[in-house]
Amino acid sequence: MVEELVTAGAVVASAGVVCLLAAARVVKQYERGVVLRLGRLQRAVRGPGFTMIVPFVDRMRRVNMQIxxxxxxxxxxxxxxxxxxxxxxxxxxxxxxxxxxxxxxxxxxxxxxxxxxxxxxxxxxxxxxxxxx
Missing domain, CATH: 3.30.479.30 (Band 7 domain)
Incomplete structure (x- = not known):
């Protein structure tokens, strides 16, 4: 019983880590991230740095702001x-x-x-x- 609980906990923890990695994005200094949630534009354009999106729901397009x-x-x-x-x-x-x-x-x-x-x-x-x- 304890082994099954430990295995289930490990599976849930690894699934959580996978979701966190799928949600993490890094926007470079010269870029801006435009987020579309289920195809609809989100108001805030993501600035440079670390940002999180909702995995499998959000899509982020990076736009180069350089000349x-x-x-x-x-x-x-x-x-x-x-x-x-x-x-x-x-x-x-x-x-x-x-x-x-x-x-x-x-x-x-x-x-x-x-x-x-x-x-x-x-x-x-x-x-x-x-x-x-």
Whole structure:
């Protein structure tokens, strides 16, 4: 009887340790943690440091808050004076609101890249070759 109680206690204790390990998260200094509980956004964005979530109920997405540099692939365009040019660029962006970046946009990095490419083509089309040079 005592052996069964000790075994049951060990099983419960090990299950508790597994749940604690599943709930523990560490958010780095340059990140913010956005928590979705059963798919619904939690109000508080988790700051850097140790944080706990409810295992199997919460999902936490880490969002990098650093300035990100991203190359824009070379774009072919026709200037206002009908000259074909090929232009490449580099964009710099920084996430300001982590919750909005996760909830409002499916993939914010891809969206920024596509917006930069579209803007680059638009600027090429509105400019003369002399202005671009």
């Amino acid at each position: 990100v540099t991203m190359p824009v692939p070379a774009q072919d365009g026709i200037t206002r004076d009908n000259v074909t040019v090929r232009v490449d660029a580099v964009i710099y962006f920084k996430v300001v609101d982590a919750a909005e970046a996760v909830v409002q946009v499916e993939d914010y990095r891809f969206a920024v890249s596509q917006m930069a490419q579209t803007s680059l083509r638009s600027i090429i089309g509105k400019s003369d070759l002399d202005d671009l040079l």
